[in-house]
Amino acid sequence: MKKAKKIINNPKNVVNELLEGIVEASNGKIRIIEGVSALVKKEIPDGKVGLLIGGGSGHEPLFPGFIGVNMADGAACGHIFAAPAPNIVFEATKAISKGNGLLYLYGNYAGDNMNFDIAVEMAEEEGIAVKTVRIWDDVASAPIERIEDRRGIAGDLFVIKIAGGISARSDDLEEVFRITARARDNTRSMGVSVSAGSIPETGEPTFLLPEDEIEIGMGLHGEPGVSREKMLDADPLVEKMMDKILSDLPFKEGDEICLLINDLGATTMMELLIVNRKVSQILRDKKIKIHDTVIGSYCTCQEMAGFSITLMKLDEELKKYYDMPAESLGFTKL
Amino acid sequence: MKKAKKIINNPKNVVNELLEGIVEASNGKIRIIEGVSALVKKEIPDGKVGLLIGGGSGHEPLFPGFIGVNMADGAACGHIFAAPAPNIVFEATKAISKGNGLLYLYGNYAGDNMNFDIAVEMAEEEGIAVKTVRIWDDVASAPIERIEDRRGIAGDLFVIKIAGGISARSDDLEEVFRITARARDNTRSMGVSVSAGSIPETGEPTFLLPEDEIEIGMGLHGEPGVSREKMLDADPLVEKMMDKILSDLPFKEGDEICLLINDLGATTMMELLIVNRKVSQILRDKKIKIHDTVIGSYCTCQEMAGFSITLMKLDEELKKYYDMPAESLGFTKL
């Protein structure tokens, strides 16, 4: 088994070192919380509803790269592909809390759910109010009847963008929760992969895929997708994915959406653009209006090759918060 | 030899399809020039000094992804890793020309130099004034005495950013040329690679590197770097690269710079951040001030794994143009 060659120091230190790398890039705006792998903004206005995101590491720029202007206030980060332990979440919670409660926003995985829930219990013992939105945008991971069993993938970016916007504007935790939950409810994604990533501590590919096969319905980790098929050309592959995504919400003629074509790690921008060409053609044919298109590496799975397509349906309110400027290491908008 | 699995349609159509993907993502702001692989902005004010960038394809988002607000007006794109033919450059030139001449800005390679030069001759025959700045930021590619033999790598981003700024502000081609050339003269980069990319038409890795070796001084194509060494940890590797970059300009105590950590294709953001941590520590030790840090995939070589470090030294004028907001598919700044 070919081991991945990575530009790192001790594999055990990757998370701390990457967080330090973000702090260095932040021009003094972000700090690390001593002793735990969490980053928070240095200046958070009193009374602001705190927006805490987080999850396993290895998906950068997701999550810690989305701290910034009109984005998240902090991120609790676990080891590679492992949800953050509750104490990490709790320390970040205390650092962000400005008297008006916090929204926890993260991907819907057993590990994240349990660890964040333990942190909620700890926060409540300290008198800090917490509401939670779990992101479950991956249409491939469970049928719509069991939407709460779906996992969170690249739709994270759009939901965080909306949550960052509303939490900068409203000091009402209920409202922040409500609008963020609606962004989540309006977001659908699906991913595919053509080759695996690896975790630094083992260096081994997290799965093996024959040379002529593609994994359909891939998530953000090494866990396999929902099916394997013979490798397809970009256009028929996109058609297949779009069928599943569009019929799920469903997205309909006249809808207005934001579109994300997300690289899962090692897929080239060239490929993403070829994918976007077809996605956009399909949307035009269906008379679905694209309000904004985002293309690049936002939610990754180490050096996994593959991509995902995300659509978020807008309404007037969501559009208002989406259109707010934002600035962070991983996502910036004029 | 393991062939790369890419999400494309016919390998011969990748360039046209990726350009269409950019047009689709531009929300009506960018068009393709019928019959040639060039993109231009739809609305360019009369009298604007045109900024035309370009080069081989396969480096996305470089070049066509840097067309936008306070960025380039158009991009002439060649086949994968091949400079654009002169007629492509010429057609883009005519589309952009608004009466005040054009600046051609591209990486310093034999192929680009010759093809753009032929286009200059064609433009001049049509009465369009053209000035050229060739970017040669790669310190590894030739000694400083032969700086004009150096190739252009990820420093392209910063030079394009400055040129986009000044060309939006000044209608004097000479001034646009002068300031862009200064940005170029103040920019230094160096890259390394741990595994090769491939061009879609062959699917084969453009070079073979033993499992335990790293190519030092890597450019943006398959052409090898300047030396091969045993694989290093991130920190000593960064020290080595920074030694070479810092001593070249040289960058000195009190200087203020912009910093780019660029992924060459398949390197994870995790690794880039670990690299940034060390780069920033070294700069702090040398008392060189970081004005802004950019980290991500900007100038790539298909799915090559590796990264480059770029420093651009600022002065008051360069800083003014760097700090202008900018928006494009590949680079956005508040």
Next chain:
Amino acid sequence: MIIMVREFLNLNETRNMFLFVSKYIEENKDFLTQADKAIGDGDHGVGMARGFIAVREKIGSKNFNSIGEILSSIGTILLTTIGGAAGAIFGTLFRGASKNLREEDTFSVRILSSMLNDGLESVKQRGKAEPGNKTMVDSLEPAAIKSKELLTLPLKDALIAVSEAARIGAENTKGMIATIGKAKTLGERSLGHPDPGAISVCLILRSMMEYVLSL
């Protein structure tokens, strides 16, 4: 050689038993990771080893006042160092196990049974998994149930029986389709592979048994 029949362990021996468990998990890191690669994200061994190495480092030479204190210390260390589903689940297992053992200063079959059953209850509360979901509960529950029948056996015999129950439980997960955790998206593709967390439960009980046998 006459094998001494131990009815209980004192506090230091109990601590040492868990230090032995820690080494055992650490040695099986790759094995657990491979199991997680088959149906999960390939990090279970990495996480479990990280947690149990931290246990060894932090309680290696510490003195405790009760069995409950040992278990809750281990639980907190696992909870704060493993992360992921395993951190919450195995942390909760040990913390839950400690619940009724704050006054106990010897480890016996009765304690073993209390620990397994209270731990099981906490795990189910936290993770909402039931037997058949293909999780560590499928290994833990049969062990916990079995332990209630063994209260009159010598400690080593009880541990042999309990760890055999856990092993069979883990073995049975091969025939289950995962409906909880990272394996659940696989559907039928998870068939034929055992659940990594269930294997960890086996390893913990098996190494406890080996420790007691070695006394």
Next chain:
Amino acid sequence: MIIMVREFLNLNETRNMFLFVSKYIEENKDFLTQADKAIGDGDHGVGMARGFIAVREKIGSKNFNSIGEILSSIGTILLTTIGGAAGAIFGTLFRGASKNLREEDTFSVRILSSMLNDGLESVKQRGKAEPGNKTMVDSLEPAAIKSKELLTLPLKDALIAVSEAARIGAENTKGMIATIGKAKTLGERSLGHPDPGAISVCLILRSMMEYVLSL
């Protein structure tokens, strides 16, 4: 069998000769790409094949009025379809070669020599390469020089000698350190490998020779 000694080709034969060259380059696509992989970016064969396939498609059944027109058409097609260094260089080669041949309607040794020498001059002007830089000039220049000595030979013999001179020139690039083009950053690592563009020059001349021999 008696081999006819051809002193010249008419316009259609000249066009067909270059169609034969095109097929020859196309067939050697992988070979040229491998050569470029060794010291360049691995696309030389892809580009040359793209250009010469376009030549075949565009002039396959076209009638021309002069040798110069054939050459300049080919040059423009190469210039606009290959891209990269090769597009500029081989496009310039054919366009330059056409310069003094606008009035000629037969292809002879004199024309061959005019074409090679004018083409060489244009290439040098465009690319500033001199012999020894490890480029196609190292193959083209010896061929061009040689051609001047052969004006009295039959066309086939002249093409044999000229393509041999180009072959030796290309062979000699193995011993050179590249100082121009994508290979120049390699320094000494470029030693031992021939220049891909120089090989292309050989292939063009060799296939011209084969075509004439086949008549």
